[in-house]
Amino acid sequence: METMPDFTPSLIVHGGAWDIPDADVAADLEGCRRAAEIGWAILQKGGSALDAVEAAIRYLEDDPIFDAGVGAWLNAAGEVELDAIIMDGETLDNGAVAAIQHIRNPISVARRVMEHTPHSLIAGHGAEQFAAAQGFSLCDESELLTGHELERWKIIKGKTNYKVEESFGGTPHGTVGAVARDKDGHIAAGTSTGGTPNKLPGRVGDSPLIGCGCYADDMSAGASATGWGESIMKVVLSKTACDLAANGSDAQSAAEKSIGVLADRVQGLGGIILIDQHGRIGQAFNTPRMARAWIEDGQVIAKVDK
Ligand code: GLY
Numbered sequence: 518m519e520t521m522p523d524f525t526p527s528l529i530v531h532g533g534a535w536d537i538p539d540a541d542v543a544a545d546l547e548g549c550r551r552a553a554e555i556g557w558a559i560l561q562k563g564g565s566a567l568d569a570v571e572a573a574i575r576y577l578e579d580d581p582i583f584d585a586g587v588g589a590w591l592n593a594a595g596e597v598e599l600d601a602i603i604m605d606g607e608t609l610d611n612g613a614v615a616a617i618q619h620i621r622n623p624i625s626v627a628r629r630v631m632e633h634t635p636h637s638l639i640a641g642h643g644a645e646q647f648a649a650a651q652g653f654s655l656c657d658e659s660e661l662l663t664g665h666e667l668e669r670w671k672i673i674k675g676k677t678n679y680k681v682e683e684s685f686g687g688t689p690h691g692t693v694g695a696v697a698r699d700k701d702g703h704i705a706a707g708t709s710t711g712g713t714p715n716k717l718p719g720r721v722g723d724s725p726l727i728g729c730g731c732y733a734d735d736m737s738a739g740a741s742a743t744g745w746g747e748s749i750m751k752v753v754l755s756k757t758a759c760d761l762a763a764n765g766s767d768a769q770s771a772a773e774k775s776i777g778v779l780a781d782r783v784q785g786l787g788g789i790i791l792i793d794q795h796g797r798i799g800q801a802f803n804t805p806r807m808a809r810a811w812i813e814d815g816q817v818i819a820k821v822d823k
Contacts, residue, residue: 524702526560527796528553530573532583532808533691534743534788541582542806542821545691548580549810550819556697557812566697566705566739567605567628574601574624574707577693581663584691586621588663589711594718597661599711600725601627602638606704606733611637613725616718617644619655624709626653627725638725691808692724694731694741696792704792706731706739706755713746722746728756737763737794738771744779744787744804751783758791758799768792768799776801 530552532545556573560566578586589597601623602613612631614623615638626648630639639647649655692710699705708731710724723746724730730746732755733739740755758775766774772791779785780803788802790809798811810819 523700524698525796526700527698527792527798527812528556528560528569528573528695529790529792529798529800529809529811530556530577530693530695531741531743531788531790532577532693534786534802534804534807535691536804537806537808537821544582545808545821546810546819548577548582549808550817552576552695553810553812553817553819556695557817560697560699563700566699566703567603569697569699570603570695570705570707571624571628573695573697574693574709575622578622578624578709582691583693584711585693585709586623587661589661590714590716591662591667592712592716592718592720596718597658597711598718599623599709600721600730601707601709602725602727602731603627603631603707604705604727604731604733604739605631606706606735606739609734611727613638613727614644614648615640615721615725617641617648619645619658620648620653621656621660624707626651627707637727640721641719692730692743694743694790696733696739696741696790698739698792698796702735704733704735704739704794706733706741708741708743723749723754726750728753730755732756732759734759735794738768738791740789740791742787742789743807744802745785748779748783748785749787752778752785754779754787754789758789762791762793768797769801770799772799772801776803779803
Protein backbone atom coordinates (compact mmCIF):
# COMPACT_ATOMS: atom_id res chain seq x y z
CA MET A 518 0.00 0.00 0.00
CA GLU A 519 1.30 3.45 -0.91
CA THR A 520 1.91 5.71 2.09
CA MET A 521 1.90 9.49 2.08
CA PRO A 522 5.35 11.02 2.63
CA ASP A 523 5.81 12.85 5.93
CA PHE A 524 5.94 16.64 5.94
CA THR A 525 8.84 18.43 7.58
CA PRO A 526 7.65 19.78 10.95
CA SER A 527 7.96 23.50 11.76
CA LEU A 528 7.56 25.43 14.99
CA ILE A 529 7.73 29.03 16.22
CA VAL A 530 6.76 30.57 19.56
CA HIS A 531 6.57 34.15 20.82
CA GLY A 532 6.66 35.81 24.22
CA GLY A 533 5.19 39.16 23.22
CA ALA A 534 5.99 42.28 21.20
CA TRP A 535 6.80 45.42 23.19
CA ASP A 536 9.75 47.51 24.33
CA ILE A 537 11.48 44.68 26.22
CA PRO A 538 14.04 46.26 28.55
CA ASP A 539 17.62 44.98 28.40
CA ALA A 540 17.24 43.59 31.91
CA ASP A 541 14.48 41.20 30.75
CA VAL A 542 16.09 40.05 27.50
CA ALA A 543 17.95 37.01 28.86
CA ALA A 544 14.86 35.68 30.67
CA ASP A 545 12.63 36.28 27.62
CA LEU A 546 15.10 34.49 25.33
CA GLU A 547 15.47 31.57 27.72
CA GLY A 548 11.70 31.22 28.17
CA CYS A 549 11.05 31.23 24.43
CA ARG A 550 13.97 28.88 23.76
CA ARG A 551 12.75 26.35 26.32
CA ALA A 552 9.15 26.53 25.06
CA ALA A 553 10.36 25.92 21.50
CA GLU A 554 12.42 22.93 22.64
CA ILE A 555 9.39 21.45 24.40
CA GLY A 556 7.15 21.85 21.36
CA TRP A 557 9.84 20.62 18.99
CA ALA A 558 10.47 17.45 21.04
CA ILE A 559 6.79 16.56 20.59
CA LEU A 560 6.91 17.13 16.83
CA GLN A 561 10.15 15.16 16.53
CA LYS A 562 8.48 12.16 18.16
CA GLY A 563 5.66 12.35 15.62
CA GLY A 564 3.27 14.20 17.93
CA SER A 565 0.56 16.52 16.66
CA ALA A 566 0.84 20.24 16.03
CA LEU A 567 -1.95 20.74 18.58
CA ASP A 568 0.00 18.91 21.29
CA ALA A 569 3.17 20.87 20.46
CA VAL A 570 1.35 24.22 20.59
CA GLU A 571 -0.41 23.41 23.86
CA ALA A 572 2.77 22.19 25.57
CA ALA A 573 4.85 25.16 24.41
CA ILE A 574 2.22 27.64 25.59
CA ARG A 575 1.80 25.87 28.95
CA TYR A 576 5.51 26.40 29.54
CA LEU A 577 5.25 30.09 28.64
CA GLU A 578 2.19 30.48 30.91
CA ASP A 579 4.15 28.98 33.81
CA ASP A 580 7.10 31.35 33.28
CA PRO A 581 6.42 34.56 35.26
CA ILE A 582 8.45 36.71 32.84
CA PHE A 583 5.52 36.58 30.37
CA ASP A 584 2.06 38.19 30.54
CA ALA A 585 0.14 34.90 30.60
CA GLY A 586 -0.77 32.46 33.37
CA VAL A 587 1.54 33.13 36.31
CA GLY A 588 2.88 36.69 36.10
CA ALA A 589 -0.02 38.10 34.08
CA TRP A 590 -0.91 41.76 34.21
CA LEU A 591 -3.55 42.84 36.69
CA ASN A 592 -6.81 44.53 35.77
CA ALA A 593 -7.98 47.81 37.30
CA ALA A 594 -9.40 45.91 40.27
CA GLY A 595 -6.02 44.28 40.92
CA GLU A 596 -7.20 40.87 39.70
CA VAL A 597 -5.86 38.46 37.09
CA GLU A 598 -8.23 37.70 34.18
CA LEU A 599 -6.81 35.47 31.47
CA ASP A 600 -7.67 34.91 27.79
CA ALA A 601 -6.53 31.98 25.60
CA ILE A 602 -7.36 30.27 22.30
CA ILE A 603 -6.23 27.20 20.38
CA MET A 604 -7.12 26.32 16.78
CA ASP A 605 -6.80 23.16 14.68
CA GLY A 606 -5.94 23.92 11.05
CA GLU A 607 -7.11 20.52 9.83
CA THR A 608 -10.74 20.94 10.90
CA LEU A 609 -10.89 24.67 11.72
CA ASP A 610 -12.14 23.62 15.15
CA ASN A 611 -11.23 26.14 17.83
CA GLY A 612 -11.69 26.69 21.54
CA ALA A 613 -11.16 29.71 23.73
CA VAL A 614 -11.66 31.11 27.21
CA ALA A 615 -11.92 34.79 28.10
CA ALA A 616 -11.59 36.67 31.38
CA ILE A 617 -11.11 33.38 33.21
CA GLN A 618 -9.81 33.52 36.80
CA HIS A 619 -8.06 31.10 39.16
CA ILE A 620 -6.55 28.98 36.35
CA ARG A 621 -2.80 28.51 35.81
CA ASN A 622 -2.98 27.17 32.24
CA PRO A 623 -5.92 28.65 30.32
CA ILE A 624 -4.58 27.23 27.02
CA SER A 625 -5.46 23.73 28.26
CA VAL A 626 -8.96 24.85 29.25
CA ALA A 627 -9.31 26.36 25.76
CA ARG A 628 -8.41 23.00 24.24
CA ARG A 629 -11.10 21.32 26.37
CA VAL A 630 -13.62 23.86 25.10
CA MET A 631 -12.63 22.88 21.56
CA GLU A 632 -12.71 19.13 22.15
CA HIS A 633 -15.44 18.67 24.77
CA THR A 634 -18.11 21.29 24.03
CA PRO A 635 -20.13 22.43 21.02
CA HIS A 636 -18.88 25.99 21.72
CA SER A 637 -15.94 28.10 20.62
CA LEU A 638 -15.57 30.60 23.47
CA ILE A 639 -16.59 30.50 27.13
CA ALA A 640 -16.08 33.60 29.30
CA GLY A 641 -15.82 34.64 32.91
CA HIS A 642 -17.38 32.66 35.72
CA GLY A 643 -18.83 30.14 33.27
CA ALA A 644 -15.33 29.38 32.00
CA GLU A 645 -14.07 28.88 35.53
CA GLN A 646 -16.99 26.55 36.31
CA PHE A 647 -16.35 24.62 33.09
CA ALA A 648 -12.65 24.24 33.97
CA ALA A 649 -13.52 22.94 37.44
CA ALA A 650 -16.04 20.48 35.98
CA GLN A 651 -13.32 19.26 33.59
CA GLY A 652 -11.04 18.49 36.53
CA PHE A 653 -8.73 21.52 36.42
CA SER A 654 -7.73 22.59 39.90
CA LEU A 655 -8.62 26.18 40.68
CA CYS A 656 -5.73 28.12 42.17
CA ASP A 657 -5.69 30.97 44.60
CA GLU A 658 -5.33 34.44 43.00
CA SER A 659 -2.06 34.86 44.90
CA GLU A 660 -0.46 32.00 42.91
CA LEU A 661 -0.84 34.03 39.70
CA LEU A 662 0.18 37.39 41.16
CA THR A 663 3.92 37.70 41.09
CA GLY A 664 5.30 40.39 43.37
CA HIS A 665 6.83 42.04 40.31
CA GLU A 666 3.50 42.55 38.53
CA LEU A 667 1.77 43.71 41.69
CA GLU A 668 4.42 46.40 42.20
CA ARG A 669 4.21 47.50 38.53
CA TRP A 670 0.42 47.60 38.74
CA LYS A 671 0.55 49.90 41.77
CA ILE A 672 2.74 52.34 39.79
CA ILE A 673 0.39 52.36 36.76
CA LYS A 674 -2.69 52.50 38.98
CA GLY A 675 -1.36 55.71 40.50
CA LYS A 676 -1.13 57.44 37.08
CA THR A 677 -4.23 59.44 36.26
CA ASN A 678 -3.37 59.88 32.57
CA TYR A 679 -2.09 56.38 31.80
CA LYS A 680 -2.57 55.36 28.16
CA VAL A 681 -2.54 51.75 27.03
CA GLU A 682 -0.06 52.60 24.24
CA GLU A 683 2.52 53.02 26.98
CA SER A 684 2.35 49.33 27.74
CA PHE A 685 4.00 48.60 24.41
CA GLY A 686 6.68 51.22 24.78
CA GLY A 687 8.25 50.90 28.17
CA THR A 688 6.17 48.96 30.64
CA PRO A 689 5.95 45.19 30.61
CA HIS A 690 3.84 43.21 28.22
CA GLY A 691 4.18 39.73 26.87
CA THR A 692 1.26 37.81 25.43
CA VAL A 693 2.52 34.37 24.40
CA GLY A 694 1.77 32.19 21.41
CA ALA A 695 2.88 29.24 19.31
CA VAL A 696 2.34 27.92 15.79
CA ALA A 697 3.34 24.45 14.61
CA ARG A 698 3.05 22.18 11.59
CA ASP A 699 3.37 18.44 12.19
CA LYS A 700 4.57 15.51 10.09
CA ASP A 701 1.07 15.06 8.66
CA GLY A 702 1.07 18.65 7.39
CA HIS A 703 -1.49 19.81 9.94
CA ILE A 704 -1.09 23.32 11.33
CA ALA A 705 -2.17 24.46 14.81
CA ALA A 706 -1.88 27.81 16.55
CA GLY A 707 -2.56 29.15 20.02
CA THR A 708 -2.32 32.36 22.03
CA SER A 709 -2.56 33.13 25.76
CA THR A 710 -2.49 36.42 27.65
CA GLY A 711 -3.23 38.38 30.77
CA GLY A 712 -4.28 41.26 28.51
CA THR A 713 -3.28 44.87 28.88
CA PRO A 714 -2.21 46.48 32.15
CA ASN A 715 -4.93 48.07 34.27
CA LYS A 716 -7.67 46.96 31.83
CA LEU A 717 -11.26 47.33 32.97
CA PRO A 718 -12.53 44.19 34.68
CA GLY A 719 -14.16 42.01 32.03
CA ARG A 720 -12.22 43.60 29.16
CA VAL A 721 -11.37 40.99 26.53
CA GLY A 722 -8.68 41.68 23.93
CA ASP A 723 -7.80 40.13 20.60
CA SER A 724 -6.09 37.05 21.94
CA PRO A 725 -9.06 34.66 22.43
CA LEU A 726 -10.95 35.91 19.38
CA ILE A 727 -10.72 33.68 16.31
CA GLY A 728 -8.99 35.46 13.44
CA CYS A 729 -7.70 38.25 15.68
CA GLY A 730 -5.22 36.76 18.18
CA CYS A 731 -4.96 33.44 16.39
CA TYR A 732 -5.97 31.53 13.27
CA ALA A 733 -5.00 28.22 11.67
CA ASP A 734 -5.99 26.61 8.41
CA ASP A 735 -4.00 23.83 6.72
CA MET A 736 -5.01 25.38 3.38
CA SER A 737 -3.28 28.70 4.13
CA ALA A 738 -1.30 29.21 7.36
CA GLY A 739 -1.36 29.37 11.13
CA ALA A 740 -0.74 32.62 13.02
CA SER A 741 -0.49 33.99 16.55
CA ALA A 742 -0.58 37.73 17.22
CA THR A 743 0.67 39.91 20.06
CA GLY A 744 0.25 43.59 20.77
CA TRP A 745 -2.42 46.16 21.35
CA GLY A 746 -5.61 44.11 21.24
CA GLU A 747 -8.07 46.86 20.35
CA SER A 748 -6.07 47.61 17.16
CA ILE A 749 -5.45 43.96 16.30
CA MET A 750 -9.20 43.30 16.42
CA LYS A 751 -9.91 46.12 13.95
CA VAL A 752 -7.81 44.48 11.25
CA VAL A 753 -8.49 40.83 12.26
CA LEU A 754 -4.75 40.47 12.18
CA SER A 755 -4.19 36.69 12.24
CA LYS A 756 -6.81 35.97 9.56
CA THR A 757 -5.46 38.85 7.48
CA ALA A 758 -2.00 37.28 7.60
CA CYS A 759 -3.34 33.79 6.76
CA ASP A 760 -5.34 35.21 3.83
CA LEU A 761 -2.21 36.88 2.50
CA ALA A 762 -0.45 33.49 2.69
CA ALA A 763 -3.37 31.85 0.87
CA ASN A 764 -3.13 34.46 -1.87
CA GLY A 765 0.46 33.83 -2.82
CA SER A 766 2.59 35.57 -0.18
CA ASP A 767 5.23 33.42 1.48
CA ALA A 768 5.10 33.30 5.29
CA GLN A 769 7.59 36.14 5.82
CA SER A 770 5.89 38.45 3.32
CA ALA A 771 2.47 37.65 4.78
CA ALA A 772 3.72 38.47 8.29
CA GLU A 773 5.29 41.75 7.16
CA LYS A 774 2.31 42.84 5.07
CA SER A 775 -0.15 42.10 7.90
CA ILE A 776 1.86 44.23 10.34
CA GLY A 777 1.89 46.89 7.62
CA VAL A 778 -1.92 46.81 7.61
CA LEU A 779 -1.96 47.09 11.44
CA ALA A 780 0.39 50.08 11.35
CA ASP A 781 -1.03 51.92 8.33
CA ARG A 782 -4.74 51.33 8.75
CA VAL A 783 -5.18 51.71 12.52
CA GLN A 784 -1.78 52.89 13.80
CA GLY A 785 -1.57 49.71 15.85
CA LEU A 786 1.45 48.23 17.58
CA GLY A 787 2.20 44.55 17.67
CA GLY A 788 3.74 41.47 16.17
CA ILE A 789 2.85 38.18 14.53
CA ILE A 790 4.34 34.73 13.99
CA LEU A 791 3.24 32.54 11.09
CA ILE A 792 3.75 29.13 9.49
CA ASP A 793 2.37 28.72 5.99
CA GLN A 794 1.02 25.59 4.30
CA HIS A 795 4.52 24.81 2.99
CA GLY A 796 5.99 24.91 6.51
CA ARG A 797 7.78 28.22 5.98
CA ILE A 798 8.13 30.49 9.00
CA GLY A 799 7.31 34.22 9.08
CA GLN A 800 7.70 36.78 11.85
CA ALA A 801 7.21 40.56 11.94
CA PHE A 802 6.64 43.33 14.49
CA ASN A 803 6.55 47.13 14.66
CA THR A 804 7.30 47.40 18.39
CA PRO A 805 10.92 47.90 19.46
CA ARG A 806 11.33 44.19 20.19
CA MET A 807 9.48 40.85 20.02
CA ALA A 808 10.61 37.78 21.97
CA ARG A 809 10.43 34.64 19.86
CA ALA A 810 12.13 31.34 19.13
CA TRP A 811 11.87 28.98 16.17
CA ILE A 812 13.47 25.88 14.72
CA GLU A 813 15.83 26.23 11.77
CA ASP A 814 17.77 23.20 10.48
CA GLY A 815 16.93 21.36 13.68
CA GLN A 816 18.36 24.10 15.91
CA VAL A 817 16.48 26.53 18.17
CA ILE A 818 17.04 30.19 17.36
CA ALA A 819 15.82 32.79 19.87
CA LYS A 820 15.75 36.56 19.30
CA VAL A 821 14.23 39.75 20.64
CA ASP A 822 15.63 42.23 18.09
CA LYS A 823 14.96 42.38 14.34
N1 GLY B 1 -2.86 41.34 22.75
C1 GLY B 1 -3.25 41.19 24.09
C2 GLY B 1 -4.35 42.05 24.49
O1 GLY B 1 -4.49 43.16 23.99
O2 GLY B 1 -5.10 41.64 25.32
